[in-house]
Amino acid sequence: MGEENVMSDDILVIAEHDGSNVVDVTFEMLSAARELAKDSGGKVLAAMAGGAALAGSLGAFDRVYLIDDPAVSNYSPEAFEKAFTHVVRDVDPGLVLTSTSTMGLDLAGGLSVAWPAPLVSYVVGLGREGDDVVATSQIYGGKLLAEVVVDSPHAICALIAGSFSGQPSPEAGSPDVETVSLEGIGPSRTSALAVHEPDSGGVDITAADILVSVGRGIGSKENLEIIEELAEALGAPLAASRPVTDQGWLSKPHQVGKSGKKVKPRAYLAFGISGAPEHLEGMRDSELIIACNTDPDAPIFDVAHYGTTVDLFDLVPELTECIQA
Amino acid sequence: MVLLKQLPDLVEELEPSPDGTDIDREFIKFILNEFDDQALEEALVTKESSGAEVIVVALDEPEVDQVLYTALAKGADRAVKLTGVPAGTWVPTHLRAAILAPFVRELAPDLVLTGVQSAEDLDGQLASLLGGYLDLPHAAVVVGLEVKDSIARVVQELGSGRSVEEQITLPAVLGIQAASQAPRYAPISKIRQAMQAGGLEELEAPAPVDSADIAIAQVRIRRLYAPEKSTHAEMLTGDPGEVATRIAEILRSKGLVKA
Numbered sequence: 001m002g003e004e005n006v007m008s009d010d011i012l013v014i015a016e017h018d019g020s021n022v023v024d025v026t027f028e029m030l031s032a033a034r035e036l037a038k039d040s041g042g043k044v045l046a047a048m049a050g051g052a053a054l055a056g057s058l059g060a061f062d063r064v065y066l067i068d069d070p071a072v073s074n075y076s077p078e079a080f081e082k083a084f085t086h087v088v089r090d091v092d093p094g095l096v097l098t099s100t101s102t103m104g105l106d107l108a109g110g111l112s113v114a115w116p117a118p119l120v121s122y123v124v125g126l127g128r129e130g131d132d133v134v135a136t137s138q139i140y141g142g143k144l145l146a147e148v149v150v151d152s153p154h155a156i157c158a159l160i161a162g163s164f165s166g167q168p169s170p171e172a173g174s175p176d177v178e179t180v181s182l183e184g185i186g187p188s189r190t191s192a193l194a195v196h197e198p199d200s201g202g203v204d205i206t207a208a209d210i211l212v213s214v215g216r217g218i219g220s221k222e223n224l225e226i227i228e229e230l231a232e233a234l235g236a237p238l239a240a241s242r243p244v245t246d247q248g249w250l251s252k253p254h255q256v257g258k259s260g261k262k263v264k265p266r267a268y269l270a271f272g273i274s275g276a277p278e279h280l281e282g283m284r285d286s287e288l289i290i291a292c293n294t295d296p297d298a299p300i301f302d303v304a305h306y307g308t309t310v311d312l313f314d315l316v317p318e319l320t321e322c323i324q325a
Numbered sequence: 326m327v328l329l330k331q332l333p334d335l336v337e338e339l340e341p342s343p344d345g346t347d348i349d350r351e352f353i354k355f356i357l358n359e360f361d362d363q364a365l366e367e368a369l370v371t372k373e374s375s376g377a378e379v380i381v382v383a384l385d386e387p388e389v390d391q392v393l394y395t396a397l398a399k400g401a402d403r404a405v406k407l408t409g410v411p412a413g414t415w416v417p418t419h420l421r422a423a424i425l426a427p428f429v430r431e432l433a434p435d436l437v438l439t440g441v442q443s444a445e446d447l448d449g450q451l452a453s454l455l456g457g458y459l460d461l462p463h464a465a466v467v468v469g470l471e472v473k474d475s476i477a478r479v480v481q482e483l484g485s486g487r488s489v490e491e492q493i494t495l496p497a498v499l500g501i502q503a504a505s506q507a508p509r510y511a512p513i514s515k516i517r518q519a520m521q522a523g524g525l526e527e528l529e530a531p532a533p534v535d536s537a538d539i540a541i542a543q544v545r546i547r548r549l550y551a552p553e554k555s556t557h558a559e560m561l562t563g564d565p566g567e568v569a570t571r572i573a574e575i576l577r578s579k580g581l582v583k584a
């Protein structure tokens with residue numbers, strides 16, 4: 001344990017995997033951590049639960065704590081939280097980085113209480129001023145940024161995927177892996193029954209050149225008709241934001257974003273979509289983005305190349321006509 | 326038990342307050358956090374299938390009475406407003422959890438449901454923090470729930486279309502992403518009826534659990550600002566016909582329109 005109120009320079013990244021690959025956000029957290037540790041000379045460590053076969057791709061970390069135990073062979077929020085809390089307490093880093101994925105949302109609060117350490121969520125920027133961590137968070141669906149100062153020997157930051165650049169570095173060599181056992185962690189009230197892989201049926205929106213995407217602004221399932229006509233005129237599949245698929249107006253395979261598909265078409269047309277971070281995560285890399293939203297402050301306009309505040313109900317039929325002409 | 330929270334309506338213009346550490350809350354509209362609405366729906370569905378009693382709980386926040394009465398009109402059995410909490414400012418989620426924890430402990434419900442996240446969760450999400458303070462199992466991004474005896478079968482989305490199904494021994498705290506059906510509407514007449522019948526319980530909020538103080542104090546907002554629009558879209562103006570023509574031109578120039 002370091003001195004009272006002075007943050008250790010070491011940073012522990014909670015690595016994520018989906019059973020077959022280490023998830024990209026892990027490398028984004030790695031590069032954010034490296035940047036922070038540049039001046040201090042702190043070490044950048046990783047902790048991963050399960051996925052022993054994937055540890056080899058974490059060679060760019062100074063050390064990997066691999067929790068290899070039947071309790072974490074499938075995802076279980078309780079077992080993972082106990083396991084990571086155990087590692088964090090043991091390693092005692094200054095800063096823990098996790099993401100706002102399901103695992104991150106499950107872990108961060110519980111760890112904040114148990115460790116204990118303050119927590120900053122929705123983080124899109126990270127810096128250090130003296131001993132303080134300064135995090136920038138995206139709140140109100142991306143409408144505002146908050147600059148937060150954490151004056152504490154320990155802190156946890158939950159990063160939004162896609163906010164930091166970072167890629168796997170296969171040339172990094174084999175990592176220094178320490179296997180952690182979970183003896184004495186105690187029984188869990190949560191048991192994983194099954195992991196369901198994505199169903200591949202229905203449309204494939206990831207292969208299309210152009211996508212016509214619709215959000216809650218469409219108002220109802222009946223109103224979808226005008227959007228369908230436009231999509232047909234363009235020969236484009238329909239895509240959607242989460243509320244549209246949650247309401248059952250379109251089926252799940254149409255959904256773009258964090259819990260849906262990541263798409264990168266040559267053109268993405270967004271109608272009545274606000275541009276929440278979870279949606280942007282799935283489409284911000286599209287070559288051309290054109291957004292229609294009656295709210296001039298909608299965050300979608302920050303990633304779009306062209307935008308308009310014309311009402312979609314006025315615009316869409318006109319556009320269909322122009323395309324058909 | 327369903328925990329509800331009011332949020333500024335994100336369709337409105339949000340401005341930092343003069344000291345730059347909170348938003349200007351004076352003239353904005355507040356609405357129920359959309360994920361809390363999903364949590365309420367899931368609780369009502371659970372009530373219908375297993376005969377549970379549904380208690381909705383909210384801190385005393387702007388326009389919250391309306392939300393609680395609406396919940397009663399939709400079928401909740403009890404509605405509780407906790408008073409004596411910080412008003413008119415941002416309430417850190419740690420503080421919210423620390424206030425709710427002793428209350429939840431006292432009422433000891435089998436299941437606590439709340440929205441997976443809110444747009445103000447700068448310092449973390451409620452389900453996980455509350456689970457932490459109460460030492461209860463918890464799960465976020467829940468899209469499926471079935472309760473039988475004292476066991477909940479829960480489906481959590483893991484992202485990119487993957488999900489995990491698990492079994493949790495109750496009590497537990499769940500952060501609901503989506504209910505099994507779209508949230509129901511309560512007709513205005515029923516909401517009015519609920520309001521006339523009263524039945525909103527106002528209770529003094531318990532003292533927050535101590536350990537919360539530390540964590541809350543250490544997260545300080547220094548500055549709140551609108552993102553710089555360095556990469557803002559080029560806005561197409563004019564009447565719908567003109568804008569449509571421009572968009573069609575742009576798509577044509579990219580070779581994306583076949584005809």
Ligand SMILES: Cc1cc2nc3c(=O)[nH]c(=O)nc-3n(C[C@H](O)[C@H](O)[C@H](O)COP(=O)(O)OP(=O)(O)OC[C@H]3O[C@@H](n4cnc5c(N)ncnc54)[C@H](O)[C@@H]3O)c2cc1C
Pocket residue numbers: 214215216217218240241242243244255256257258259260261271272273274275276277278279282292293294295298310311312313336441442466502
């Ligand atoms: C764990 C998690 C995962 C998530 N995953 C995803 C995901 O994969 N994909 C996703 O999309 N979301 C996801 N979300 C939800 C996300 O937070 C937002 O709630 C969602 O993206 C909002 O969808 P929207 O933009 O369609 O709706 P809203 O935010 O309600 O926006 C509707 C917009 O339509 C505009 N509008 C209204 N009427 C008109 C009109 N007539 N003409 C033009 N514009 C109009 C409004 O100005 C508004 O900006 C996730 C959330 C969580 C917590």
